[in-house]
Amino acid sequence: MALQIHALFPTAVATAQLRLDPLELAAQLQTLLMLRGADEGNPNSGCAWTGDLNGVWQLHRHPDFSGLTDRVVEQAWAYLSAVGFDQAKLALHVQRCWPVLSDWDQVVGRHHHPNAHLSAVLYLSGSGSGEDGVLRIHAPSQPNELVPGSAAGHGGPIAAGHPLNQPHWDLAPQPGLLVLFPSRLDHSVLANGDPELLRCSISFDFVLTAPVDGDPPEYLAPHPSLWTPQPLEVN
Numbered sequence: 673m674a675l676q677i678h679a680l681f682p683t684a685v686a687t688a689q690l691r692l693d694p695l696e697l698a699a700q701l702q703t704l705l706m707l708r709g710a711d712e713g714n715p716n717s718g719c720a721w722t723g724d725l726n727g728v729w730q731l732h733r734h735p736d737f738s739g740l741t742d743r744v745v746e747q748a749w750a751y752l753s754a755v756g757f758d759q760a761k762l763a764l765h766v767q768r769c770w771p772v773l774s775d776w777d778q779v780v781g782r783h784h785h786p787n788a789h790l791s792a793v794l795y796l797s798g799s800g801s802g803e804d805g806v807l808r809i810h811a812p813s814q815p816n817e818l819v820p821g822s823a824a825g826h827g828g829p830i831a832a833g834h835p836l837n838q839p840h841w842d843l844a845p846q847p848g849l850l851v852l853f854p855s856r857l858d859h860s861v862l863a864n865g866d867p868e869l870l871r872c873s874i875s876f877d878f879v880l881t882a883p884v885d886g887d888p889p890e891y892l893a894p895h896p897s898l899w900t901p902q903p904l905e906v907n
């Protein structure tokens with residue numbers, strides 16, 4: 673009897689190809705360049721310019737991007753439904769939305785988003801080849817490595833690129849490509865190796881809470897409209 677492999681506990685990373693209107697896209701790219709201004713990196717020139725560190729973290733409220741945000745939100749709900757969430761028992765919030773502009777040879781270091789639940793990236797540029805810098809999502813653990821450190825390569829013992837022993841997953845940007853993934857996953861952006869192409873993307877961080885109506889269960893934060901901000905303590 674043949675050995676049956678059960679690939680357990682899959683991580684759900686979703687992609688969708690959105691159609692972008694060419695005229696709207698051109699205007700959006702101009703807006704992003706204007707928002708970047710004279711800055712180049714974060715803070716040094718080897719790191720991509722990211723709006724969250726430069727006061728541009730509410731792009732979803734900008735008139736040039738609110739329509740695009742609606743389409744991403746639609747896909748976020750589809751993602752939640754696909755992984756088993758009941759929409760009627762949730763509220764979905766865009767917590768933050770910011771552009772990332774990566775010029776030639778710029779990168780984004782490995783990180784995750786500890787203050788969000790679901791993250792998304794929409795690409796506004798890209799050749800599809802990955803030369804302009806892939807998004808790399810890192811495996812949170814590699815139980816199939818069996819011997820810790822043995823998947824590092826150097827000729828074995830695990831076959832290079834084996835599908836059951838992947839340390840990461842790469843995605844090549846292209847205009848309109850959307851990716852959604854759990855915010856807890858570490859990710860990075862490899863260097864933009866195309867001197868002619870500005871790598872341009874918009875990141876979204878979503879937070880899930882209980883709906884505004886009803887009594888929130890302990891495992892979901894109450895809806896933020898029900899929170900009570902406290903004044904600074906005055907001595």
Ligand SMILES: [Fe+2]
Binds near residue numbers: 784859
């Ligand atoms: Fe990120």
